[in-house]
Amino acid sequence: MSGPLEAEFLLVRRRDLERLTTEVMQMKEFLPRILNQDLLESVQRLEVAESALEERELDCEHIKARLQATQSECLRSKEENLALLVQVTELREQSIQQVDYCTQMGSALCTLLWGVSNREETVKTILGMDKTAEFFSLAAQTVSSFVESLAANQDEDTEETHFVLGLAGTITNVAAVSCGRDFLMSSCRELMEKWIQLLGKIRSGSCNRLRVLILMSLYNVSIHREGLLWISQYMGLMSQLQLLLTDPDHEVCLHTLRLIQSLILEPDTLHMLWEDMQQCLPHITELSHKGSPEVQKMATELLEELRGSTVDS
16 A cells, blocks of 8 residues: 555656756756847837737727718718709799799889889879889889999890889989979989999990980989089089090980080089080080981080080170
8 A cells, every 4th residue: 555645756768857957958048148128128019019009900990980981971961962952953943033034024014114104193193102212212223233233245135124224214204204303302312323323334335225314314303403403513424424425326425415405504503514514525526527417416506505605704
């Protein structure tokens, strides 16, 4: 029988033991050289790099997920924008149709109003309404916007043009009636100022019918004593009329001459405008020899009146 504790032994050959001992001794000698501080730091750096790489991989996955979500959102936005673009296009077409309709309606109504306003009874009825002053104010704004939006070589035979001409024609007819002149001078002087300003804004040779109507309305207002004094004192008017005397359209020249003739009928207004009239004389003299017979006749009459005024002075 063996005891409670028995030692177990392993038989090793001496040669193997010596070889093992040699290897152990070599490891004791070389291991410290290998496992130095640099190696440990390198191992630590490697562990840090591996940890950072894992974090970057996680960040990359997160970025990829966000990119996919953003791409999906972008696709949805494109689809929504496309749908909105379709709606905007439809609304723009509807707006154009509504503008065209309103322009056609305004053109028809203002043309009718222009036609019926040539009767004094109608003018009195118009002036007796609550919205008359507002109508004239809107008319001035409409005509002004039309002039400012004119493009070069724009077709003037349009519904918008007829709309504006209807407004200007109505105002001209109102100014042709005594009570209309009173109303314009008492309540619509801003309209008259806008009228004079537009004469300088409209390009030479364009909107001839509109300019003629403006000149006719100013002529009608000049029949009013107060209107005559107000127009005569308006700064820059005569310089604009001087330019209109060189306009290629004979009707514009004719009505410019008529307005000048009306302005100098009164001695006091002639005295105020005398220096400006000297600047106009060469153009008036030129028109007395060329242009339509009506223009030549009007220019000749005006020259005679000016000569007579010079003699009287």
